[in-house]
Amino acid sequence: xxxxxxxxEALNIQEGKTATLTCNYTNYSPAYLQWYRQDPGxxxxxxxxxRENEKEKRKERLKVTFDTTLKQSLFHITASQPADSAxxxxxxxxxxxxxxxxxxxxIIP
Amino acid sequence: ETxxxxxxxxxxxxxxxxKSLKCEQHLGHNAMYWYKQSAKKPLELMFxxxxxxxxENNSVxxxxxxxCPNSSHLFLHLxxxxxxxxxxxxxxxxxxxNSGTSDTQYxxxxxxxxxx
Numbered sequence: 001x002x003x004x005x006x007x008x009e010a011l012n013i014q015e016g017k018t019a020t021l022t023c024n025y026t027n028y029s030p031a032y033l034q035w036y037r038q039d040p041g042x043x044x045x046x047x048x049x050x051r052e053n054e055k056e057k058r059k060e061r062l063k064v065t066f067d068t069t070l071k072q073s074l075f076h077i078t079a080s081q082p083a084d085s086a087x088x089x090x091x092x093x094x095x096x097x098x099x100x101x102x103x104x105x106x107i108i109p
Numbered sequence: 110e111t112x113x114x115x116x117x118x119x120x121x122x123x124x125x126x127x128k129s130l131k132c133e134q135h136l137g138h139n140a141m142y143w144y145k146q147s148a149k150k151p152l153e154l155m156f157x158x159x160x161x162x163x164x165e166n167n168s169v170x171x172x173x174x175x176x177c178p179n180s181s182h183l184f185l186h187l188x189x190x191x192x193x194x195x196x197x198x199x200x201x202x203x204x205x206x207n208s209g210t211s212d213t214q215y216x217x218x219x220x221x222x223x224x225x
Contacts, residue, residue, distance in 0.1 A: 004151070034213065043113070043199050043216025044152075089152070096165075097212050099152040 002027045004092060004100040012106045013080050021075040021103045023090035030092040033066055033073050038087045038102065047088075048075075080107045111135055113217035115200050121223045122190065130185040130220050132200030140206035141183040142214065143175060144199040152199070158183060159206035190224045197221055 007022035023033070032051040036044035050057045050066045050073070057064045063076040077084050087102040113134045122128050134141060143155040157165035158177040172194075174186040183200055201214040 009149070036214075041197075041219070041221070043201070043219050044214070046213050046215065049213060091214075093212060096154070096207065097214065098154075101149065101151045 002098070004028070004090065004098060006088075006090060006100040006103045008103055009101070010104045010106070012108055015080060015082060015107050015109050017080055019077040019080045019084065019105055019107070021088050021090075021105065023073040023075070023100055025071050025092055028071070028092055028094055028098075029068075030094050032093050033064075034091045034093070034097070035062075035064060035073075035075050036089040036091060036099075038089060040087075044089055044099075077105075082107045082109050113200060113202055113215055115198075115217035115220055117220060118218065119221045119223075121225065122187070123225050124190060124192070126190075127186070127188040129187065130198055130200075130222075132183040132185075132217055134181055134183075134200075134202040134215070134217075136202055136204075136215060138202035138204050138215070139180060140203045140212075141177060141180075142201040142203070143183065143185050144201060146197040146199055146219070156185075157206060164206060187222075190222075192224050195222055195224045 003026045005024045013019040034049045035047045038044040048064050050064050061078045065074045085106050087104045089102045090100045116131045140159045142157050145153045155169045156175040161177050172189050176184040197219045199219045200217040203212050
């Protein structure tokens with residue numbers, strides 16, 4: 001069956017370090033992959049999209065990689081700040097958009 | 110108003126009540142979605158409307174009834190709900206449906222529903 005797994009339910013990172021979140025999938029052939037940020041009690045907010053033929057995408061302090069051989073996407077936040085604390089969701093698109101369960105990231109001052 | 114708005118933000122209802130959730134998008138999008146988000150579960154897609162026609166209905170119990178009167182408004186009518194229906198209900202819109210990158214979702218703030 002199709003499955004999307006995000007590496008851990010919760011991740012604590014020291015301020016200033018790079019936070020790396022993982023999204024693994026099985027039995028999918030996604031055309032592209034998206035990352036969203038969700039704050040408590042709010043709806044997810046779109047951050048980045050990466051296509052299957054792209055290896056890497058950057059936006060300010062954010063970087064996403066997409067390895068279709070490993071069936072994995074990595075989401076990096078460099079120079080992390082307490083304001084980056086949130087839940088981050090990956091979402092895969094083949095015929096439709098399907099979300100992972102999310103990783104709750106806490107940046108510790 | 111900009112983006113996607115939802116009302117009410119919080120709702121407490123008994124199992125015998127009837128209530129409705131409202132969503133409005135101000136983005137000129139053609140597709141609108143209802144999602145359910147429960148603790149420690151992925152977002153569950155409930156319904157999709159594209160150009161005011163329902164295009165997906167993912168095995169949702171009949172006690173949830175969607176309505177899309179026009180491309181900017183989406184309702185979710187609730188009746189005889191169960192306590193396990195308590196969750197955050199999110200509305201989203203996208204430029205188009207099932208058309209590649211235009212599927213990027215823009216979410217509202219959600220309605221926190223509690224069923225007693």
